Every structure is written in C-alpha cells, then in structure tokens.
Amino acid sequence: MSWQPAASQQMLRKRAGLLARVRDYFRREEVLEVETPIMSRYGNPDPAINSFRTDSDQHPEQYLHTSPEFPMKRLLASRSGSIYQICKVFREEETGRYHNPEFTMLEWYRIGFDHYQLMDDVEAMIIELLPNLMAFERHTFQTLFKNHVGLDPLEATLEELSAKAESLGVVLPEQVERDWLLDVLFDLSVGDWLKQSGGVFVYNYPASMASLAQISPQDSRVAERFELYIDGIELANGFHELQDAAEQKTRFEKDLASREAQGMDQPPIDQDFLDALAVGLPDCSGVALGLDRLLMLQTGAEHIKEVIAFPG
Structure with a gap:
C-alpha cells in the first residue's frame, strides 16, 4: 500500500545502527557534531548541480542546500x-x-589534514563499517585516464578528447566543455574497471574539476581532490580546502558563466561564505559521503529506495 514505508523494518534498524556507529567513530575521534540551516539565500553555483528553490509570498526566495x-x-x-x-x-x-x-549526507572537516590524511581517515571509518572490504587502492586521475582512455587528461587537446568520445559513441553537444568530456570519458572507460576493484581512491584531479580545492604546489595543473569508489559506486568526494577568498570568488564566477552558457539559472554567490574565507579558514580537508549508498553497500540493497523510508 502506498502509505507504507519503502524500507523494511529490518532495514530501518540497520539504518539506525549505521548512524549510531558513525557518531561513535567521530566521538572517539573528538570531532564535534554540528547543525546548520537547510535553507539559504544562496544556491550552489556548480554547473553540474541544480538546487531546489522555495516559493513563498511571505519570504524572499531561498534554496534548499545541496550540501x-x-x-x-x-x-x-x-x-x-x-x-x-x-x-x-x-x-x-x-x-x-x-x-x-x-x-542523507555525512560531511566532515579535519583541521590540519591534507587530502592524503583525510583519505586515511575515510578509509579507517569505512573499514569499521564494511569489515569485509579488502585493502583500498589509490590511483591518480591522470594515471587511470591514461591507462584506460589512452590520453593524458592534463595534456590532451579539446579536439583529441572530442574525437575519443565520438569514437565511443558519445553524441557531443554543440558547445562541448573540456571538463564534461573528461567526466564522460572517465565514466565510460574507467567505470567497468572500478566495478571490479573494491575500494578505490581516485585523487589529484585536473585543476578545472575541483572548484573548492587547493591547487597542488607540486603541479599547478592538479587540484588536491579525491573521490572514493566502492565496487564502482561513487561514495565520497573530498578536498584539501581552498582558503583564498578572492580565488574562490573567481571560481564561482566562472561556474556561473558556465551555467549561463547552458541556459541554467544564476543563483547568488554566497557572500557570507566568502567573508568567512577572507577572515581566515584554517588549513583543513573536508569530505562529503552519501550515507544511503553506504547503507546499500552494507546491506547488499540493489536500489536506494530500499534503504529510505519514504523515497521521492
């Protein structure tokens, strides 16, 4: 019957247990749990993400947060x-x-960590929650792309990337962007390998693909970002966080220009966030992890609807 929850009672208990174990991990690590508002005057400028907007006669338009x-x-x-x-x-x-x-998202920030230390942190927590998972592999984006796509993502021209995509049957849009091609080619060519590889951290993405991460001091073409895949499922996305307010504003403006070129809406830039960066963000790394997907991996669920009481 439609009024009943999609998740079973057993699954709901497993969900409660997962949340309790996550909180226990951070309690032991002395990381503080916080709450922040779900609604904001500002949306997410990322061209790959669309925010829900409120519609009210009594209050100015606001956005439901994407993170x-x-x-x-x-x-x-x-x-x-x-x-x-x-x-x-x-x-x-x-x-x-x-x-x-x-x-449901789990997001955390570790003061004084770079993205390598945060990968260690993520791995330690995941191993507690998925004890049957074998040791994690770590590969740079560049290495995987070169091995599976046959091109260097840091050096290949737009024409070379476009030709490779077309050879794989991709229909290109009229105005194709480099980052879109990198994403598509990575998914098509590396995706099957990731499904067979257990836990894999992919790190050091091209600088253009990490709008909130620091640029590597060793290679300005690379940003200090990682993603975690388990059995091919994208589970977490982390950054050694950018601290420069002026650079962050420039990146936001670039994102908004990309949204405009694609005919997308233009959410206002979060000035409160930029003001905080200007005062001084401590050196830190942060990561966002999808808890519903983690529960799917923990229980063997085939669809996200199985782990959410009332999915949309």
Missing part, C-alpha cells in the same frame, strides 16, 4: 575545530538506482 559545506566552513572560520554533520540534502533532477532527490 552543508558553506555554513560549516563559516563555523570552521569561527574556530570551531574539526566538525561533522549528518543531514538531509536536496538535488533537483537526480533520481535512479543510486540517486534520490532528497538523501
């Missing part, structure tokens, strides 16, 4: 120390086996 990142960084700038949050987030036009428009 608690910006207000959490305001807490970090106020010297909160290392923090984490478990919350519902919302992304428009996302639905499918691993996507629900409303889902």
Whole structure:
C-alpha cells in the first residue's frame, strides 16, 4: 500500500545502527557534531548541480542546500575545530538506482589534514563499517585516464578528447566543455574497471574539476581532490580546502558563466561564505559521503529506495 514505508523494518534498524556507529567513530575521534540551516539565500553555483528553490509570498526566495559545506566552513572560520554533520540534502533532477532527490549526507572537516590524511581517515571509518572490504587502492586521475582512455587528461587537446568520445559513441553537444568530456570519458572507460576493484581512491584531479580545492604546489595543473569508489559506486568526494577568498570568488564566477552558457539559472554567490574565507579558514580537508549508498553497500540493497523510508 502506498502509505507504507519503502524500507523494511529490518532495514530501518540497520539504518539506525549505521548512524549510531558513525557518531561513535567521530566521538572517539573528538570531532564535534554540528547543525546548520537547510535553507539559504544562496544556491550552489556548480554547473553540474541544480538546487531546489522555495516559493513563498511571505519570504524572499531561498534554496534548499545541496550540501552543508558553506555554513560549516563559516563555523570552521569561527574556530570551531574539526566538525561533522549528518543531514538531509536536496538535488533537483537526480533520481535512479543510486540517486534520490532528497538523501542523507555525512560531511566532515579535519583541521590540519591534507587530502592524503583525510583519505586515511575515510578509509579507517569505512573499514569499521564494511569489515569485509579488502585493502583500498589509490590511483591518480591522470594515471587511470591514461591507462584506460589512452590520453593524458592534463595534456590532451579539446579536439583529441572530442574525437575519443565520438569514437565511443558519445553524441557531443554543440558547445562541448573540456571538463564534461573528461567526466564522460572517465565514466565510460574507467567505470567497468572500478566495478571490479573494491575500494578505490581516485585523487589529484585536473585543476578545472575541483572548484573548492587547493591547487597542488607540486603541479599547478592538479587540484588536491579525491573521490572514493566502492565496487564502482561513487561514495565520497573530498578536498584539501581552498582558503583564498578572492580565488574562490573567481571560481564561482566562472561556474556561473558556465551555467549561463547552458541556459541554467544564476543563483547568488554566497557572500557570507566568502567573508568567512577572507577572515581566515584554517588549513583543513573536508569530505562529503552519501550515507544511503553506504547503507546499500552494507546491506547488499540493489536500489536506494530500499534503504529510505519514504523515497521521492
């Protein structure tokens, strides 16, 4: 019957157990749990993400957050120390086996960590929650791309990337962007290998693909970002966080220009977040992890609807 939950009672108990174990991990690590608002005057400028907007006669238009990142960084700038949050987030036009428009995110920030140390942190927590998982592999984006696509993502021209995509049957849009091609080629060519490889950290992405990460001091073509895949499922996305307010504003403006070129809406830039960066964000790394997907991996669920009481 339609009023009943999609998740079984056993699954709901497993979900509660997962949340308790996550909180226990951070309690032992002395990381503070925080809460931040779900609604904001500012949307996400990322061209790959669409925010839900409110419609009210009594209040100005607001956005449901796609991540608690910006207000959490305001807490970090106020010297909160290392923090984490478990919350519902919302992304428009996302639905499918691993996507629900409303889902549960775990996001945390570690003061004094670079992205390598944060990968260690993520791995330690995941091994507690998925004890049957074998040791994690770590590969740079460049290495995997070269091995599976046959091109260097840091050196290949737009024409070379386009030709490779077309050879794989990709229909290119009229105005094709380099980052879109890198994403598509990575998914098509590396995706099957990831499904057979257990836990894999992919790190050091091209600089253009990490709008909130620091640029590597060893190679300015690379940003200090990682993603974690387990059995081919994208589970977490982390950064050695950018601290430069002026550079962050420039990147936001570039994102908005890309959105405009694609006919997308133009959410206002979060000035409160930029002001916090200007005051001073401590050196830190942060990561967002999809808890619904983690529960799917823990229980062997085939669809995200199996692990959410009332999916959208």
